[in-house]
Amino acid sequence: MKSYDVVIIGAGPSGIVTGVTAKKQNPEKSFLIIMEEEKGLVPCGIPYIFHDLDDISQNLMGPAPFVKAGGEVLVDTVTGVDIRSKTLETGSGKSFSYSKLVFATGSTPTIPTFIRGYDLENVEYIRKSYSYINGLMNRIGQAENIVVIGGGFIGAEVAEQLAKYKEKTVTLVEMENHCLFRAFSEDFAVLADEHLVNAGVNILTGCTVKKLQGSGGKVESVILEDGRSIKADLVISAIGYKPRTELAGKAGLQLTSNGTIRVDRYMRTEEKDVYAVGDCAHATGFITGRTDNIMLASTATAEARVLGYNLFSISLLHSFAGILSVFSTELDGYVFASAGAIEQTAREANVDYVVGRFEDVDRHPGSLPGAKKIKIKVIVSPENGQIIGGEIYGGKSVGEMINIISLAIQKYVTVYELISFQTGTHPLLTTAPTKYTLVKVCEDAIVNIKDRFL
Amino acid sequence: MKSYDVVIIGAGPSGIVTGVTAKKQNPEKSFLIIMEEEKGLVPCGIPYIFHDLDDISQNLMGPAPFVKAGGEVLVDTVTGVDIRSKTLETGSGKSFSYSKLVFATGSTPTIPTFIRGYDLENVEYIRKSYSYINGLMNRIGQAENIVVIGGGFIGAEVAEQLAKYKEKTVTLVEMENHCLFRAFSEDFAVLADEHLVNAGVNILTGCTVKKLQGSGGKVESVILEDGRSIKADLVISAIGYKPRTELAGKAGLQLTSNGTIRVDRYMRTEEKDVYAVGDCAHATGFITGRTDNIMLASTATAEARVLGYNLFSISLLHSFAGILSVFSTELDGYVFASAGAIEQTAREANVDYVVGRFEDVDRHPGSLPGAKKIKIKVIVSPENGQIIGGEIYGGKSVGEMINIISLAIQKYVTVYELISFQTGTHPLLTTAPTKYTLVKVCEDAIVNIKDRFL
Missing domain, CATH: 3.50.50.60 (FAD/NAD(P)-binding domain)
Incomplete structure (x- = not known):
């Protein structure tokens, strides 16, 4: 042996x-x-x-x-x-x-055994397996009407990619009122819906799948709880892992x-x-x-x-104080990212919070080619100003901006400290130094903390 | 009154x-x-x-x-x-x-009164004044041969922009061996030179201007210390403020x-x-x-x-522990950014340091459209692993990545802590989670700290 x-x-x-x-x-x-x-x-x-x-x-x-x-x-x-x-x-x-x-x-993907017809042919999943995904690609190639069940990150990203094939009809069914609802508060999730629609995805939010129907053992349609039927020669279930x-x-x-x-x-x-x-x-x-x-x-x-x-001896004492969810995705050319608490998770966990908000453009001046709107929110403890979460929407720079917030959360940084945060700014790369988004959103949070105690 | x-x-x-x-x-x-x-x-x-x-x-x-x-x-x-x-x-x-x-x-721009001919017509500066820059634009429009003196950020950016007019000849004269030499160590500054050349700028580094020559009171050429003469109907001096x-x-x-x-x-x-x-x-x-x-x-x-x-009472105790230089620029579609100490400033200030280095691509897999090489260096105190500086080269995401390093420096974060830094990563936006650049560069620094004490 x-x-x-x-x-x-x-x-x-x-x-x-x-x-x-x-x-x-x-x-x-x-x-x-x-x-x-x-x-x-x-x-x-x-x-x-x-x-x-x-x-x-x-x-x-x-x-x-x-x-x-x-x-x-x-x-x-x-x-x-x-x-x-x-x-x-x-x-x-x-x-x-x-x-x-x-x-x-x-x-491994959650199999929706609670949905009648889940075992029909052409009801597929996003398995992290080379051979499986290779097979799925062939099925996608042949499909005309694809229904994706679940509007989390994987479902939204898959639907966005498939909608780029203009000859295919792609429908996304999400139980919650908005896609990406586990990672973003409503004002950001609404934008995700808008961008998916703009990318050519038919979105049905607030909808539950009742059953999958087929003939000859193959799926042919998705029946919703409200009675609607959606034609489907391929169903991709993305309801979690x-x-x-x-x-x-x-x-x-x-x-x-x-x-x-x-x-x-x-x-x-x-x-x-x-x-x-x-x-x-x-x-x-x-x-x-x-x-x-x-x-x-x-x-x-x-x-x-x-x-x-x-593994062999404790040599790095900086182990985890806990898992921080840091998410990012791009839909329709716009980036959505969040880190730590969002409003609904804070409420669910009974975490007291105030928010700070700010909007601007991601270059300066905003007239520069490629400039995109940027929208930022921080979730802050009203007691000490500690940043416990953040959400950002904008162009590609958001993908790394969220990691600034992530580091701030992990290092227990407060909104008061970030007022004098020294940053690099550049016309082609960031918002203006006079209104660097992460600083301005902290200023707004400070105002809201004061209002809270008036 | x-x-x-x-x-x-x-x-x-x-x-x-x-x-x-x-x-x-x-x-x-x-x-x-x-x-x-x-x-x-x-x-x-x-x-x-x-x-x-x-x-x-x-x-x-x-x-x-x-x-x-x-x-x-x-x-x-x-x-x-x-x-x-x-x-x-x-x-x-x-x-x-x-x-x-x-x-x-x-x-206000430094006027090079030590260069003979500095007072000729069409010897200009980058003044932060609307009326002045408006006038300069007209002169640029009429110029065919432009010489920019000084390869710092302003000089390099101006030269890169002017070189986009393919009918103009743009030459950049820099005293140091590389452009951007005050903000980047040599291995990064070399890349800045390469990108400026690729953008169509004639670069003359390690060159000192001896005098400006003209006739009828107007500049006509720039004479270097080594005797070379560069034709110039417009000179833009960018040697500092x-x-x-x-x-x-x-x-x-x-x-x-x-x-x-x-x-x-x-x-x-x-x-x-x-x-x-x-x-x-x-x-x-x-x-x-x-x-x-x-x-x-x-x-x-x-x-x-x-x-x-x-201003009226001390209400925000988080004032400055000191100024942290955080720079970023884009040349020829590539971003250069630095924060805090670089090797030469650390040496000059007698700061003991080790470096960490890492290279990868800024998307994952690297085969994704638009993926660019990313190169990162951190400057670290060997005594306690504290990050005191960093340089990054890559695509647009570098513009905000440098602010992660900037926050790390300002919050006295060590390379040991960043080993377990929880980050958001996404194929279209960042390096892979398995080798997130800022984590890998810290791993390299830890190895170099150990080597130092062997």
């Missing part, structure tokens, strides 16, 4: 980053990643395979950096883990022993109520020498302090780095 | 932002801004008037937000200030008394050795009720703790906000 110091199950972003980071810290140790498919995909790039990228081969992500660092990889499926004897078995009949084991098994933790559960690891593997802030499970990281691992919200079922590659890789540095 | 609670001399970014901020905090007080010209320009937008903006009218910046807040403006020139009697006089013969006086008199503090000096205010008005961290001069802000005010470097002659609208507006909040 071959033995490794570290075996990592899964080669998604968290598995690979754990492997690379830990191997670099511990070059003398032997590392093995066991991965199910030889070719991996950049997970967040999947929607762009359908249009903007020329080909699925443009979206590959493999263990090359891990192999370069001296790790080994095996294409196989782990079928069982014996935590007591520190061994595992694979589908091809191999056995390995390990000193330390990392679960990086990720997540669930952690892949059957193997961990079978091995006897503690799972939380939402099905993730219970871990501490160094990503250690309750079993010695067993770790979990990424979508399959439990996470606590930075603001709320409660279980958070966020599934983002950026979050997963941050966890993976914490694990990579601390 | 009319009396105001606050008189501000100057309507550049620092004058206007001081006025708006202080008036909003003190709506019951009367405010007057005295400005020399009716129309003001967005200072950092001036180079873009010459090409990318259709017209000078697209680059106006006026006191409208100040007037809207309830302030008054007067187009006039202050000719004398009597600090003892708290009065001032203007060129048109008016007199005013004030309770508080703010100098926001800005800066100096603070406009003659009025303040005449009024008896203390000036520093570099000609700025001495102020404390709340922008108070040594005279009671007299303040100075922006380019005319003294500044201390955040990293070096020494006099810094940085002149940036973004810095000036940050100072102006500190003054605006603290």
